[in-house]
Amino acid sequence: MKKRVFLLTAFFVCSLFFISTALAQVPVRMRIIQASNAGQNIDPSLKDVHKELGSLFSFTSYRLLREENLRLSPNQPVTITAHPGRFLEVTLVGMQRDAARLKIRVIREGKDILDTQVRLSPGRTVLIGGPRHGEGVVIYAVSARF
Amino acid sequence: MRNSCSSVSTVLEKYFDQEVTDEERFLVEGHLQDCPACRDALKSMEELRTLMKVPVEEAVQKEDFPWVWQKIEREIRLQKKRTWWQSLRSWLDVTPLFKRKIWIPAVATVVVLLLISTQIIFKKTPSYPDVSVVEYVESQSDNVMVYQLEEPKVTVIWLFEGPEEERTTT
Numbered sequence: 328m329k330k331r332v333f334l335l336t337a338f339f340v341c342s343l344f345f346i347s348t349a350l351a352q353v354p355v356r357m358r359i360i361q362a363s364n365a366g367q368n369i370d371p372s373l374k375d376v377h378k379e380l381g382s383l384f385s386f387t388s389y390r391l392l393r394e395e396n397l398r399l400s401p402n403q404p405v406t407i408t409a410h411p412g413r414f415l416e417v418t419l420v421g422m423q424r425d426a427a428r429l430k431i432r433v434i435r436e437g438k439d440i441l442d443t444q445v446r447l448s449p450g451r452t453v454l455i456g457g458p459r460h461g462e463g464v465v466i467y468a469v470s471a472r473f
Numbered sequence: 474m475r476n477s478c479s480s481v482s483t484v485l486e487k488y489f490d491q492e493v494t495d496e497e498r499f500l501v502e503g504h505l506q507d508c509p510a511c512r513d514a515l516k517s518m519e520e521l522r523t524l525m526k527v528p529v530e531e532a533v534q535k536e537d538f539p540w541v542w543q544k545i546e547r548e549i550r551l552q553k554k555r556t557w558w559q560s561l562r563s564w565l566d567v568t569p570l571f572k573r574k575i576w577i578p579a580v581a582t583v584v585v586l587l588l589i590s591t592q593i594i595f596k597k598t599p600s601y602p603d604v605s606v607v608e609y610v611e612s613q614s615d616n617v618m619v620y621q622l623e624e625p626k627v628t629v630i631w632l633f634e635g636p637e638e639e640r641t642t643t
Contacts, residue, residue: 335575336578383627435614439611440612440613440614440634441612441615441617441632443607443608443611443630444608445628446605446606446608448605451605451628453605453628453629453630454629454630455629455631455632456629456632457630457632464634
């Protein structure tokens with residue numbers, strides 16, 4: 328009988344814990360795009376940002392190098408290899424009702440070549456570009472989805 | 474002294490069932506030697522036992538006990554299955570003392586879950602405008618530019634990274 332009570336209590340506590348943890352997480356879509364003037368290729372998977380990219384930059388080719396769908400928990404940095412020699416560290420530093428605060432660091436050889444903090448509404452994207460890659464540059468497209 | 478038939482008849486059935494003491498056995502056997510009526514009575518008992526024993530043994534031999542067990546098991550299986558609600562209730566059916574202790578956290582959990590899910594389902598439209606705002610930006614090595622366009626609503630952070638050769642020599 329005591330075992331039943333214990334199991335039920337544990338179940339309720341675990342349910343609450345997992346639900347609260349899941350609610351605290353923020354899904355973030357991270358796309359790493361190579362932009363260059365070599366060719367005229369537009370990656371079909373970049374349809375949704377192609378208009379923005381075309382209006383902002385004069386590159387002729389956009390290729391998706393990598394896509395990561397991250398689930399960020401508050402103050403827990405997630406590091407991904409952006410492209411050779413560079414790492415991207417994303418941390419959820421705050422969560423308001425309709426905006427997530429993200430700290431984004433681009434690290435090269437252990438040094439921050441970029442350290443920024445952005446506030447993103449759901450569905451909005453911030454583009455971070457400039458690091459060289461091959462014949463072009465790399466653009467990181469960071470979108471919050473919640 | 475010769476024992477009377479009436480006194481022996483009281484222990485004759487016990488003698489027949491072999492439940493008499495040594496003394497009673499001596500008494501009955503002594504009487505039976507001299508009394509044909511009691512011998513007949515004893516013989517009648519033996520015949521009656523034979524008459525009863527034979528059909529009972531035959532019936533027992535004929536009886537199919539495995540079949541009986543199969544029937545019992547089938548009846549058990551055919552018992553009405555409990556619904557999930559009955560199973561849950563029986564699982565939660567602990568002593569009245571614990572009943573309240575279990576239901577209080579259970580109800581509290583359900584209420585919390587409902588509140589949370591209601592908030593998610595009926596989430597209002599964002600009170601913030603659709604924004605992507607750069608709160609700060611810095612670089613230890615390169616120049617950085619931030620520009621935000623109204624149409625399309627895009628925020629760009631551009632890092633003016635020097636060529637590889639420059640970086641390796643500096």
